Amino acid sequence: MSEQFKLFFAHLDDNQDQETASQALQQKLKLSDKQINAFFAGQSIFPASTQDKALKQAKVLANLGIRCRLKRLSSASSAPVNNKRDEQIMAALDYITSSLIRIEERLDDMDHRFSEQLHQSADDLNDDLALDLNLDEESTDDIKPIYKRWPMLVMVLLIVLLLSTLALQFFYPDLLPF
Known part of the structure; x- marks a missing residue:
């Protein structure tokens, strides 16, 4: 320095x-x-x-x-500035890590719920097919997609945003004051 x-x-x-x-x-x-x-x-x-x-x-x-x-x-006066910056970086890393953990937990919950819905839908579909003896008629029911992709997309974008913010803070520490 x-x-x-x-x-x-x-x-x-x-x-x-x-x-x-x-x-x-x-x-x-x-x-x-x-x-x-x-x-x-x-x-x-x-x-x-x-x-x-x-x-x-x-x-x-x-x-x-x-x-x-x-x-x-003196160089000793710049040491507190470096320590403060290091503390800010560590706090940002801690925040990002905890955010990633929360996102992972939410994704696991969503995966669990979707798999239950998939099982339930498959069981309901099998029950409907077993009871429906008129297979010659076309079905007019619209089948709704079980997995919706927008929550997953939002989670991925959030992770990318957090990681890019961390990278900017690491490579250009004066650009983003925390």
Whole structure:
């Protein structure tokens, strides 16, 4: 992991006063008064970034008459970010695993119910054929399909959606904040 830097207020140019600098920050960076006051009090207005990006941010502020100092963040400060991200990934994996287990249980229940209905329908059909002695007449009854495929399709699509979300989170962790 590359080193991270933050910008902190150092001083204003000689021909610059704080009021003018505040107005310039509001216009250029669209910051609130609270954020500007916090910046002049010693807090950073930009998140931690690479050295190149921090230098570009310092150049923008220098054009506004504000001098900043770069502060290197220790690698220990990035460890909580990694731990938090790892915890979020593990929570997402746990959620997906529990969802898959619930889906599997529902599919088993549906399979059990459909097999019972199939047995019952087959028994009813055999009883009807045994009692029906007029086989020469055509049957006008519409036979309804026993298995309906839409619940299975919905379950498969849900699984694919969950797995693709997990893959996106794994390969592009900044794309989907959890």
